Amino acid sequence: MVGVVEDDEGLAALRKIARHDLARLNYPAANWVPERTGPDAKRVLDVLVVGAGMCGQTVGYGLLREGIGNIRVIERETHGREGPWNTTARMPILRSPKHLTGPDLGVPSLTFRAWYEAQHGLGGWEKLYKIARLDWLKYLLWVREVVGLKVENGVGLLRVEPAGDLLRADLSTGETVHARKIVLANGRDGSGGFRWPSLPSFDPGNPIRRGRVxxxxxxxxxxxxVGRRIGILGVLATAIDNACTALEAGAAEAVCFARRPHLPQVNKSKGVSFPGFQRGQGMLDDDWRWKIYTYMLAAASPPPHESVLRGQKLKGFSFRFAEPWLDMIVDRDGVTVKTAKGTERFDTVLIGTGFDVDMSRVREIAAFATNIKLWADVRSSGEVKANAEAARYPYLGRGFELAERIPGRTPGLGNIHLFNWGSILSQGALAGDIPGLFVGATRLVQALSHALFTADIERHVQNMHAVEDPELAPTDYFVPRDKRVGTV
Ligand SMILES: Cc1cc2nc3c(=O)[nH]c(=O)nc-3n(C[C@H](O)[C@H](O)[C@H](O)COP(=O)(O)OP(=O)(O)OC[C@H]3O[C@@H](n4cnc5c(N)ncnc54)[C@H](O)[C@@H]3O)c2cc1C
Structure with a gap:
């Protein structure tokens, strides 16, 4: 069962090694951030991490390594249901190659490979083709447990509002907490939500779609x-894996539709998955960053060949290219779809069009939404018109922090750090896919560390003056404080 960290002898031995490795790195580092008291007379959190999927837990672990220990990591789902792996992901294996690292933050005994070898040996690792979807989840939960990261499952962030130089967060438990920094590690849909097609007769909010669309x-x-004819809008990874899952569950037919004339052929993100690009992209000027990601967004990624092969083998599976949908009418018995080539009748429709980035849809930070600086605010109107999707991405600072469109209007906005897909235009793919996670989480943690330190600089300097360490006490040359000459 996923949700419980499964164990065996090999894993138990690896846990010991990993804990020893962490101890050798002096993990967790001692907390160095001075305490602050909030308006409610309680200690203010230094960082509230929202979401304990792959990104949130890696940031939490990174903060503990950095000596930022006064944090909370909250997750609205129950243990084992974080992220898509055990819920809405419907592919048997990950697309990524098995050797990727990230959640380990550079500790060899915390890599997926170490986890897998501990259970299946080196021979097993060599035989492994790609990572099984649920193994990735079990591995993430294992890392979390070994690094001792406390995650509060079943606790959601509802709303954030400014509170002086702090942020006030309302949680689903009824609690209100004050934090200096909030990291939104709330997933692929965390900068917007589902993308729905814009079709004249279809309203995703209309309850008639229940059970049909x-x-x-x-x-x-x-x-x-079972036995149904399914229409699927979309031909990329998720659309195909859903079509296959439906057929494997007994659906009669699954037809995947695309506007494009054929499948995208090249996964461009693979070609930029190396340290130079990962570290450097966020440091480029606006022109370069815009050029790179408008190209990337337009290129789209092909579905993994494993998903296409899975579909090809199934009776009832088909693609229909160059056939955009013009309208969709839902009734009690099914769905009528009008395409550019004719009219189709389906029992059920699956919309496989992915996520939108649209900060006005992020309910948790609605109080700030109208003043979030977007790429639209820094590009010409012609560029914005030609790249409407890219223009909606938030324009983030170097530490993934949101920026104000009109400075001074929404204090506190810059203390919200967006660590999800919405950051790609500003930072590259560092907060979502596995390959960029190490660079992204490290950059974010360093930015938080830097910001917390500089905000407290007066206290740190006072402490520097006050610090007393009788290094020479065991020698004949020790001078008590009140007898010393000079600054020491
Ligand atoms: C189907 C699918 C397959 C993928 N396959 C791959 C792959 O093979 N390789 C690869 O590199 N990437 C893959 N990805 C992309 C990426 O790795 C995953 O989306 C991954 O889950 C991203 O991690 P995350 O932490 O950003 O988001 P998530 O894992 O989605 O975690 C976000 C968490 O935040 C929680 N949350 C959201 N809002 C709140 C709130 N208000 N309060 C509290 N908690 C909240 C959610 O419950 C969720 O658990 C895939 C994505 C999908 C959807």
């Missing part, structure tokens, strides 16, 4: 699709 990233009970 699903977004592929919603919970779907595939047993209800």
């Amino acid at each position: 699903f977004h592929t990233l919603e919970d779907i009970d595939f047993t209800t699709l």
Whole structure:
């Protein structure tokens, strides 16, 4: 069962090694951030991390390594249901190659490879083709447990508002907490939400769609699709994996539609997955960053060949290219879809169009939404018109922090750090996919460390003056403080 960290002898031995490795790195580092008291007379959190998926837990672990220990990591789902792996992801294996690192933050005994070898030996590792989806989740939970990161499951962030130079956060538990920094590690949809097609007769908010039209990233009970004819809007990874899952569960037919004339052929993000690009992209000027990501967004990634092969082998699976949908009418018995080539009738429709980036849809930070600086604010109107999607991405600072469109209007905004897909235009793919995670989490943790330190510089300097360390006490040359000459 996922949700419990499964163990065996090999893993138990590896846990010991990993804990010893962490101890050798003096982990967790001693907390160095001075305490502050909030308006509620309680200690202010230094960082509230929202979301304990792959990104949030890695940031939490990074903060503990950095000596920023007064944090909370909250996760609205129950243990084992964080992220898509055990919920809405419907592929048997990860797309990524098995050797990727990231959640380990550079500790060899915390890598996926170490975790896998501990259970299956070197031979098993060599035989492994790609990482099984649920193994990735079990591995993440294992890392979390070994590094001793406390995650509060079942606790959601509802709303953030400014409170002087702090942020006030309302949690689903009814608590209100004050924090100096908030990290939104709230997932792929965390900078917007599901992308729904804009079709004249379709309203995703209309309850008539229930049981008839699903977004592929919603919970779907595939047993209800037995014998059905399914129309799928989209031909990329998630669309195909949902089509396959439906057919494997007994659906009669699954037809995937695309506007494009054929599948995208090249995964451009693979070509930029190396340290130079990962570290350097966020340091480039606006022109370069805009050029790179408008190209990337337009290019789209092909579905993994494993997903296409999975579909090809299934009876009832098909693609229909160059056939955009013009309208969709949902009724009690099914769905009528009008395409550029004709009219189709389906029992069920799955919308596989992914996520939108649109900060006005992020409910948790609605209080700040109208003043969040976007790429639209720094590009010409012609560029914005030609790249409407890219223009909606937030324009983040070097430490993933949101910036104000009109300075001074929404104090506190810059203390919210966006560590999710919405950061790609500003930073590159450092907060979502596995390959950039090490660079991204490290950069974010360093930025938080820097900001917390500089904000407290007067206290740190006072402490520097006051610090007393009787290094020479055991010798004949020790001079008590009140007898010393000069600054020491
Ligand atoms: C189907 C699918 C397959 C993927 N396959 C790959 C792959 O093979 N390789 C790869 O590199 N990447 C892959 N990705 C991309 C990426 O690795 C994953 O999306 C990964 O889960 C990103 O981690 P995350 O921490 O950003 O988000 P998530 O894992 O989604 O975690 C975010 C967490 O935040 C929580 N949360 C959200 N809002 C709140 C709130 N208000 N309060 C409290 N908690 C909240 C959510 O419950 C969630 O658990 C895939 C993504 C998907 C969707």
